[in-house]
Amino acid sequence: MSGVKLVYFNGRGKAELIRLALAYIGLEFEDVYLKEKSEVEKLRSDGHLLFQQLPLLEIDGKRIVQSGAILRYLARRGGIYGNSNDESTRIDELFEGTRDFYGPLLGMVFRPEEDVLKDAKEKVLPRYLPAFNKVLEETGSGYLVGKSLTIADLGLIETLLVLVEYLGDQILTGYPQLQSFYKNMTSDEKIASFLLGPHRHPKNDQTYVDTVKRILY
Ligand SMILES: N[C@@H](CCC(=O)N[C@@H](CS)C(=O)NCC(=O)O)C(=O)O
Numbered sequence: 667m668s669g670v671k672l673v674y675f676n677g678r679g680k681a682e683l684i685r686l687a688l689a690y691i692g693l694e695f696e697d698v699y700l701k702e703k704s705e706v707e708k709l710r711s712d713g714h715l716l717f718q719q720l721p722l723l724e725i726d727g728k729r730i731v732q733s734g735a736i737l738r739y740l741a742r743r744g745g746i747y748g749n750s751n752d753e754s755t756r757i758d759e760l761f762e763g764t765r766d767f768y769g770p771l772l773g774m775v776f777r778p779e780e781d782v783l784k785d786a787k788e789k790v791l792p793r794y795l796p797a798f799n800k801v802l803e804e805t806g807s808g809y810l811v812g813k814s815l816t817i818a819d820l821g822l823i824e825t826l827l828v829l830v831e832y833l834g835d836q837i838l839t840g841y842p843q844l845q846s847f848y849k850n851m852t853s854d855e856k857i858a859s860f861l862l863g864p865h866r867h868p869k870n871d872q873t874y875v876d877t878v879k880r881i882l883y
Pocket residue numbers: 679680718719720721731732733734882
């Protein structure tokens with residue numbers, strides 16, 4: 667096992683935030699996209715997937731699964747996980763909030779026929795947009811916790827990027843702190859170069875949805 671490898675399906679899903687985190691903390695890595703069911707089955711039968719699921723990060727001779735564990739590992743390694751137990755706990759609260767916010771948005775891509783979009787607009791957005799806007803207003807630093815970027819900010823910007831991409835930037839109207847956060851984060855040098863670079867996976871489209879369904883179901 668050599669070099670850093672992120673193994674996932676050919677899409678964003680639970681891997682995109684890991685790609686952003688790897689790029690942000692400056693680790694060179696290779697994206698390994700599995701496109702066939704046989705490739706996933708091989709990893710499973712080789713015993714490389716603890717719970718039979720992806721993503722999988724190979725790094726420094728280790729194999730790590732569970733996106734939350736991978737992201738925290740990278741956050742600790744890159745110094746974007748706070749400086750005390752209290753700070754890390756606050757980061758966890760907000761980071762978990764971004765993951766709960768992001769989850770239903772993935773459903774917009776996979777199950778548009780099930781009114782997921784309507785549900786997202788009526789239930790998910792009113793729960794998370796005001797809450798994150800308020801936190802940013804309280805810290806006043808442009809970041810969710812303290813005065814510098816943490817993994818919680820990366821979680822939030824990835825969620826907002828998907829939201830704006832699918833629903834348009836008017837979705838942030840009425841949330842001034844989130845609008846400035848979106849603007850500042852997308853113009854951050856490291857984030858902007860990730861967004862323009864080779865690791866940013868293109869918007870999930872029907873081909874992607876079909877491929878994932880073919881591999882998984
Ligand atoms: N809690 C796990 C969930 C991983 C997960 O649901 N992976 C999906 C793809 S996004 C998968 O591998 N599904 C195949 C399966 O469950 O057999 C994580 O966050 O990494």
